[in-house]
Amino acid sequence: MSEQGARRGQEDDWWRQLYGEDDAEGGAGAGGGGAAGDPAGSRAAPAAGAPTGAGPADVGPAEASDTLDERVASVLRTVGPPGWGDRPPPQPTPADAPDRAAPAGDAPPDETPPRAAPTPPDETPTPGPVPPGEPSARRVPSPPPPPSEPIPLKATGPGARPRDVARTAPPPPPPPPPVQAVTYIGDRPPTYEAEPAALPAADPAALDELVPDTALEGAQYGSLTLRAASQRGDSARYRGDVRRDALLTARFGAGRHALILVAVATGRPAVEGAHRAARDACGWIGGAVGRSYTQLAEDIRADRRGDLKAGLQRLTDRSYGKLRARALERGGPPEQYTAALRCLLLSADPDCRTRVFFGVGAGGLFRLRDGAWTDLEPVATDHGTPAPLPETTRATDAPARPGPGLPHGPGTAEYPARPEPFLFHAAFARPGDALLLCSAGLAEPLRQEPAFAAHLADRWSTPEPPGLVPFLATAQLRAKGHAKDRTAVAVWEA
Structure with a gap:
């Protein structure tokens, strides 16, 4: 072997x-x-060497x-x-x-x-054929298939279509370029800078006479909305001069009987104390209207224009008489201590749409209707004349009391009651109108610069009145050659 x-x-x-x-x-x-x-x-x-069955006995x-x-x-x-x-x-x-x-002949036939x-228990069994007669419980389970990629969800239904074949919307148009704020009118900017430069000189003993660079005011009563702004001109900002324009807004009374007064005054240029004269003119006319507001409000609601004109003229003359008296107290010429004065009276009664204007001196009164300006400046019919010399009594040597419309006090005989004609105008406002009262600093470019007037009309012809800040931004639009102080008072009718 x-x-x-x-x-x-x-x-x-x-x-x-x-x-x-x-x-x-x-x-x-x-x-x-x-x-x-x-x-x-x-x-x-x-x-x-042992036999296994029917095979040969000598088979190993x-x-x-x-x-x-x-x-x-x-x-x-x-x-x-x-x-x-x-x-x-x-x-x-x-x-x-x-x-x-x-x-082939060595294997027993019945073997x-x-x-x-089998595969060891710590290894993954390999699937194979099951012998005949083997119970099904002994079948080795097949290994799970390897994980496949997640099937993307797709919308189904009659309105669904693949994303790649969906109709692509055209790209949005590019945004328009930012609108540059219009700060001036004309081919070139004004000479002075737009923002304030120098502050006015201050007197430690008279700090109450300081005037801020800009004043802003607003109100709403019944069907009217009021916006008012006053600011220094470009030349005054550059030189550090005080603002000569004065603005007063006051309400007298309450409810439907209330009366609103807006007064705008401008002192003489290049005159010492011109801003004080403008402030005094507004203060004195405001006091006179406040003491007579009940009768004035009734005359406005009843549209008694003749009575209104006569009464307001007397109040204006008395205010200018006080200005002359103050000039004499200060030791200066009365013609220097004066101011242009323009006023609006507005009734708070929603059923009253009569708006009354009166004043003396340069400025403007305009109406904006359907996007177009109308100059409402009244024609002067009354010119100031010197008052007659009052008679005196030997006992008291005191002047007799002058007649209506003439103030009482020193200088009454020497100087006219007012430097310029008295102006009066009453108008009925329609819904959508805007009434503009302004000083000469805004009235001049509005009358002389068509582009300036068109810009203001475009900004103020909106369905809703502008807020205080947008109103101020429009009112301070600059134009070359117009560098005075400017004050604007606008009233929108609903």
Whole structure:
């Protein structure tokens, strides 16, 4: 016998001793039999030289059953749970078939086909065919398929269509360029800067005479909306001069009987104390109207224009008489301590739409209707004349009390009651109208610069009145050659 055959016989003896197979019939030896439930002769290989059945008695053990796989399967069938090691052994490859395969006539006809060794429990089982008669519970489950990419959700329905074939909307048009705020009218900007530069000089003993650069006011009563703004001109801002325009807005009374007064005054240019004269003119006319507001409000509601003109003229003359008296107290010429004065009276009664204007001196009165300006400046019919010299009594040497319309006090005989004609105008306002009262600093460019007037009309012809800040921004529109102080008072009718 060759060395290989001898080694194989020794291995067979070792396996028979392991499973206790001492006789050819598969009886139990001293070491115990096969695994429980396994029939005799179907688990272990037959002994060397012993007959296995109907085959020839001299046939030795088949080499096909003495493989490493069969040995592992045999161990697993013995010590493992039921069903382990029942798979057929893998078929030999062509390379090792001549060495490992047994002759066709050597295998016993009733021998159970060998089964493949199972996969160890710590490894993923490989799916394979299930032997006939094996219960379904012993089937090795197939491994789960590898995870696939998530399926994108798509809209379904009659109105759904793929995103890639959807109609693409045209790109939005580019935003319009930002609108540059119009700060001046003309081919080139004015000489002076738009913002304030120098502050007016202050007197530590008279700080109450300081005037702010800009004043802003607003109100709403019944069907009217009021906006008012007063500011220094470009030249005064550059030189540090005080604002010579004065603005007064006052309400007398309450409810439907209330009366609103707006007064605008401008002192003489290049005159010391011109801003004080403008402030005094507004204050004195405001006091006179406040003391007579009940009768004035009744005359306005009743549209008694003749009585209104006569009464307001007397109040205006008395105010200018006080200005002359103040000039004499200060030791200056009365013609210097004076101011142009323009006023509006507005009834708070929503059923009254009569607006009354009166005043003296330069300025403007305009109406904005349907986007167009109308100059309402009244024609002067009354010119100021010196008052007659009053008679005096020898006993008191006091001047007699002058007649209506003439103020009482020093300088009454020497100087006229007012420097210029008295102006009066009463107008009925329609819904949508805007009435503009202004000083000469705004009236001049409005009359002389068509582009200036068109810009103001465009900004103020809105369905709703502008706020205080937009109103001021429009009122301070600059034009070359017009650098005076300017004051604007606008009334919108709802």
